[in-house]
Amino acid sequence: xxxxxxxxxxxxxxxxxxxxxxxxxxxxxxxxxxxxxxxxxxxxxxxxxxxxxxxxxxxxxxxxxxxxxxxxxxxxxxxxxxxxxxxxxxxxxxxxxxxxxxxxxxxxxxxxxxxxxxxxxxxxxxxxxxxxxxxxxxxxxxxxxxxxxxxxxxxxxxxxxxxxxxxxxxxxxxxxxxxxxxxxxxxxxxxxxxxxxxxxxxxxxxxxxxxxxxxxxx
Amino acid sequence: xxxxxxxxxxxxxxxxxxxxxxxxxxxxxxxxxxxxxxxxxxxxxxxxxxxxxxxxxxxxxxxxxxxxxxxxxxxxxxxxxxxxxxxxxxxxxxxxxxxxxxxxxxxxxxxxxxxxxxxxxxxxxxxxxxxxxxxxxxxxxxxxxxxxxxxxxxxxxxxxxxxxxxxxxxxxxxxxxxxxxxxxxxxxxxxxxxxxxxxxxxxxxxxxxxxxxxxxxxxxxxxxxxxxxxxxxxxxxxxxxxxxxxxxxxxxxxxxxxxxxxxxxxxxxxxxxxxxxxxxxxxxxxxxxxxxxxxxxxxxxxxxxxxxxxxxxxxxxxxxxxxxxxxxxxxxxxxxxxxxxxxxxxxxxxxxxxxxxxxxxxxxxxxxxxxxxxxxxxxxxxxxxxxxxxxxxxxxxxxxxxxxxxxxxxxxxxxxxxxxxxxxxxxxxxxxxxxxxxxxxxxxxxxxxxxxxxxxxxxxxxxxxxxxxxxxxxxxxxxxxxxxxxxxxxxxxxxxxxxxxxxxxxxxxxxxxxxxxxxxxxxxxxxxxxxxxxxxxxxxxxxxxxxxxxxxx
Amino acid sequence: xxxxxxxxxxxxxxxxxxxxxxxxxxxxxxxxxxxxxxxxxxxxxxxxxxxxxxxxxxxxxxxxxxxxxxxxxxxxxxxxxxxxxxxxxxxxxx
Numbered sequence: 001x002x003x004x005x006x007x008x009x010x011x012x013x014x015x016x017x018x019x020x021x022x023x024x025x026x027x028x029x030x031x032x033x034x035x036x037x038x039x040x041x042x043x044x045x046x047x048x049x050x051x052x053x054x055x056x057x058x059x060x061x062x063x064x065x066x067x068x069x070x071x072x073x074x075x076x077x078x079x080x081x082x083x084x085x086x087x088x089x090x091x092x093x094x095x096x097x098x099x100x101x102x103x104x105x106x107x108x109x110x111x112x113x114x115x116x117x118x119x120x121x122x123x124x125x126x127x128x129x130x131x132x133x134x135x136x137x138x139x140x141x142x143x144x145x146x147x148x149x150x151x152x153x154x155x156x157x158x159x160x161x162x163x164x165x166x167x168x169x170x171x172x173x174x175x176x177x178x179x180x181x182x183x184x185x186x187x188x189x190x191x192x193x194x195x196x197x198x199x200x201x202x203x204x205x206x207x208x209x210x211x212x213x214x215x216x217x218x
Numbered sequence: 219x220x221x222x223x224x225x226x227x228x229x230x231x232x233x234x235x236x237x238x239x240x241x242x243x244x245x246x247x248x249x250x251x252x253x254x255x256x257x258x259x260x261x262x263x264x265x266x267x268x269x270x271x272x273x274x275x276x277x278x279x280x281x282x283x284x285x286x287x288x289x290x291x292x293x294x295x296x297x298x299x300x301x302x303x304x305x306x307x308x309x310x311x312x313x314x315x316x317x318x319x320x321x322x323x324x325x326x327x328x329x330x331x332x333x334x335x336x337x338x339x340x341x342x343x344x345x346x347x348x349x350x351x352x353x354x355x356x357x358x359x360x361x362x363x364x365x366x367x368x369x370x371x372x373x374x375x376x377x378x379x380x381x382x383x384x385x386x387x388x389x390x391x392x393x394x395x396x397x398x399x400x401x402x403x404x405x406x407x408x409x410x411x412x413x414x415x416x417x418x419x420x421x422x423x424x425x426x427x428x429x430x431x432x433x434x435x436x437x438x439x440x441x442x443x444x445x446x447x448x449x450x451x452x453x454x455x456x457x458x459x460x461x462x463x464x465x466x467x468x469x470x471x472x473x474x475x476x477x478x479x480x481x482x483x484x485x486x487x488x489x490x491x492x493x494x495x496x497x498x499x500x501x502x503x504x505x506x507x508x509x510x511x512x513x514x515x516x517x518x519x520x521x522x523x524x525x526x527x528x529x530x531x532x533x534x535x536x537x538x539x540x541x542x543x544x545x546x547x548x549x550x551x552x553x554x555x556x557x558x559x560x561x562x563x564x565x566x567x568x569x570x571x572x573x574x575x576x577x578x579x580x581x582x583x584x585x586x587x588x589x590x591x592x593x594x595x596x597x598x599x600x601x602x603x604x605x606x607x608x609x610x611x612x613x614x615x616x617x618x619x620x621x622x623x624x625x626x627x628x629x630x631x632x633x634x635x636x637x638x639x640x641x642x643x644x645x646x647x648x649x650x651x652x653x654x655x656x657x658x659x660x661x662x663x664x665x666x667x668x669x670x671x672x673x674x675x676x677x678x679x680x681x682x683x684x685x686x687x688x689x690x691x692x693x694x695x696x697x698x699x700x701x702x703x704x705x706x707x708x709x710x711x712x713x714x715x716x717x718x719x720x721x722x723x724x725x726x727x728x729x730x731x732x733x734x735x736x737x738x739x740x741x742x743x744x745x746x747x748x749x750x751x752x753x754x755x756x757x758x759x760x761x762x763x764x765x766x767x768x769x770x771x
Numbered sequence: 772x773x774x775x776x777x778x779x780x781x782x783x784x785x786x787x788x789x790x791x792x793x794x795x796x797x798x799x800x801x802x803x804x805x806x807x808x809x810x811x812x813x814x815x816x817x818x819x820x821x822x823x824x825x826x827x828x829x830x831x832x833x834x835x836x837x838x839x840x841x842x843x844x845x846x847x848x849x850x851x852x853x854x855x856x857x858x859x860x861x862x863x864x865x
Contacts, residue, residue: 011339012334012335012743013328013333013334013335013336013337013339013412014412019411019412022411022834023337023338023407023411023412025833025837026406026407026410026411026836026837026840027337027338027403027404027407029837029840029841030402030403030406030407030437030840031403032844033437033438033840033843033844033847034399034403034437034438034440034441035441036844036845036847036848037437037438037439037441037442037844037847037848037851038441038442038444038445039445040441040442040445040847040848040851040852041441041442041444041445041446041449041475041478041851042445042449043848043852044471044474044475044848044851044852044855045449045460045471045475047852047855047856048468048471048855048856048859049466049468051856051859051860052468052859053466066797066800070793070794070797073793074790074793077786077789077790077793077819078786078790080786080789080823080827081782081783081785081786081789081827083827084777084782084826084827085779085782088776088777088779088782091776092776130456130457130458130459131456131457132457142459142465142466143466145459145465145466146459146460146465146466146467149452149458149459149460150460152458153449153452153458153460157445157448193827193828194828197823197824197827197828198828200823201819201820201823201824204816204819204820204823205816205820207793207796207816208796208800208812208813208815208816209812212796212797212800212808212812214808215800215801216800216801216802216803216804216808217803410836438843438844438847442851468859470858471855474855474858475855478851478855525847525850526850526854528854529854529858532858536862537858537862538857538858538859538860538861538862539861540857540861541854541857541858541861544854544857545854
């Protein structure tokens with residue numbers, strides 16, 4: 001493909017830069033539609049079982065750490081803010097600010113994953129993991145088992161997407177160091193931003209659905 | 219009798235291959251494996267898809283041999299289970315779903331809209347690699363013991379009790395699913411953003427409309443299959459409780475999630491074929507397709523309505539009766555846009571100037587056989603009838619009429635129609651017509667008895683059957699061998715034609731459409747000069763001049 | 772068509788709003804509102820998501836086609852959940 005220099009890099013199949021930018025943006029939105037449907041399968045299963053097993057879901061949800069969950073939500077929202085600022089920096093041609101905001105986003109993403117990691121570790125210690133070691137009040141054991149299964153599946157898939165996001169952000173940082181992005185051309189920053197915000201939105205729904213079931217009890 | 223097609227206008231010199239085109243612009247394995255040219259990628263898909271077709275066909279052949287006698291010892295029952303599973307998985311995920319979109323769609327869509335390539339050529343190449351890698355996983359699963367769950371992977375058998383290569387197979391399908399998703403994404407962005415000036419939506423070829431609708435299904439349905447297969451794998455490996463009743467799970471949830479994709483998947487398999495038929499019928503009836511807006515809209519309608527009917531696969535699985543009634547009604551509705559297409563193709567033939575080259579023969583086969591398959595779908599959508607014929611050979615006959623009598627015939631039609639464009643060569647018309655006839659006869663002999671078998675009660679996925687069903691089974695197996703021969707013939711003469719076929723020239727069929735305005739084979743960037751589309755190019759009506767030209771062929 | 776550049780002030784406002792809503796949803800969860808706990812939580816989540824979509828993801832300033840795809844994705848998920856629940860919720864009946 002054409003060598004990237006300062007100014008726009010026009011791929012041969014496009015007639016002009018605007019067509020290229022619009023195609024890339026639309027492409028990322030179409031991809032996000034596929035992500036909505038992929039996570040959607042898990043959300044569907046969650047809805048089915050929450051309806052059937054509400055008591056067990058509530059009981060198991062109480063075993064999750066609300067404080068850590070809320071902190072992580074704030075962390076991710078902040079990372080969305082820094083990502084939006086990164087795009088803004090790219091749009092206004094401020095290279096240093098762009099690099100700074102991208103690194104901040106990565107850092108916050110790393111914090112999120114670390115907190116998630118400690119949560120997972122504590123679940124292992126408390127025997128709240130799918131498998132033969134699962135321990136729960138026998139009355140609600142089956143229901144809680146399903147909840148925990150969904151907890152790991154949904155947050156696991158989300159965490160995987162975060163890791164990919166970190167990789168994309170790292171790629172962007174390399175690009176900014178190489179002076180690849182300007183006010184005229186910064187499409188990759190915009191579309192990685194779209195991806196990152198989407199991952200944030202998934203967590204915006206995961207937090208109340210997993211952490212905030214019937215918290216008024218006990 | 220085996221006359222090759224001659225160029226339409228008498229008195230002009232014989233057509234020649236262009237000196238430089240996409241096939242000879244560069245040589246060597248690397249120029250193919252690292253290509254981003256949509257036309258080369260299409261050819262690579264053609265090769266791999268043909269291999270998968272042969273593999274799936276082999277599984278089918280073994281099944282039909284087993285079913286020659288009521289209690290054959292050709293294979294064990296466990297092996298038979300693996301055969302029908304692998305036949306389904308290979309044919310559906312690795313042949314039918316990619317075939318027309320990845321081969322013909324990839325090749326033609328940029329040309330039909332006047333673009334140099336798809337929106338994302340490198341993504342297109344990635345799609346091909348993903349397809350191959352997913353296929354390798356699945357072939358490995360087949361070679362190292364196979365899978366016996368049925369291509370439908372119903373839980374809890376697939377997630378708990380099966381002792382076969384379930385995880386390997388679902389990983390392969392999961393990976394290949396992304397090939398579909400990325401192709402769909404590419405097509406959607408291409409059609410929205412890469413049309414040449416003047417190529418409005420109302421001037422798009424119906425082939426493009428059909429692929430756009432298909433791409434919507436690709437992106438909205440396939441991800442659900444992906445996550446569902448992941449859950450099956452997780453349940454097998456980590457014993458998460460999602461589908462296993464012993465752990466509190468609901469097996470029917472699997473079916474909902476699975477069929478949410480797999481029903482629209484059948485529209486993925488037929489819509490592109492319908493797009494081919496629209497193009498071929500117009501060319502060989504020398505008439506614009508009747509009711510263009512309706513045919514275009516019906517593609518979108520099928521794509522949308524197709525997402526609302528999946529419960530008709532679950533009428534007898536334990537789904538609520540009320541949901542069953544809703545899905546039954548919606549399934550009736552989805553037949554309407556398909557019927558609209560059939561009516562419009564027929565109306566296109568009326569007072570047309572019809573000729574019977576091989577692509578057109580396959581079209582006639584499609585229209586008749588798809589109609590039968592589609593109508594029997596209405597029987598299955600009727601709750602009372604479905605209770606009786608669910609899981610019998612009636613269902614098998616129904617979907618093979620659509621998938622083989624419909625989709626594969628459309629694929630053959632399109633392959634022959636655009637073969638001169640793709641290779642620059644003409645195939646031998648006589649042999650092609652013979653093969654089409656053999657395929658038609660073989661197909662009907664194979665699958666019509668299966669309607670009767672199903673109605674009489676023979677269950678599907680059984681290695682043995684009561685003796686009273688033998689005659690019909692023998693007929694079916696006989697038909698299958700004829701069908702096999704029918705498919706081998708084009709393999710031979712198409713390959714032969716790449717070396718020895720007569721040069722085709724830009725437009726051997728005198729067809730409309732932008733792809734015929736460039737050389738055969740086309741140059742790498744498709745068109746020599748930039749295009750501006752005016753009414754005269756895109757979807758122009760056939761003139762009396764065109765009709766006169768047809769008489770010479 | 773020039774890309775609309777959103778002012779950082781607006782981003783800050785949206786950001787603070789998102790944090791506030793997070794605090795709100797956590798706070799409200801500790802009160803017993805019966806079935807409205809779920810309604811409240813989901814409403815707040817939808818509002819937060821809308822803020823991110825419209826302002827951080829620039830859909831407020833995007834072309835019509837992008838908005839069509841946003842709506843389509845959500846609508847399709849709604850189909851999946853609704854029709855599946857239509858089976859699940861009516862199984863015991865009749």
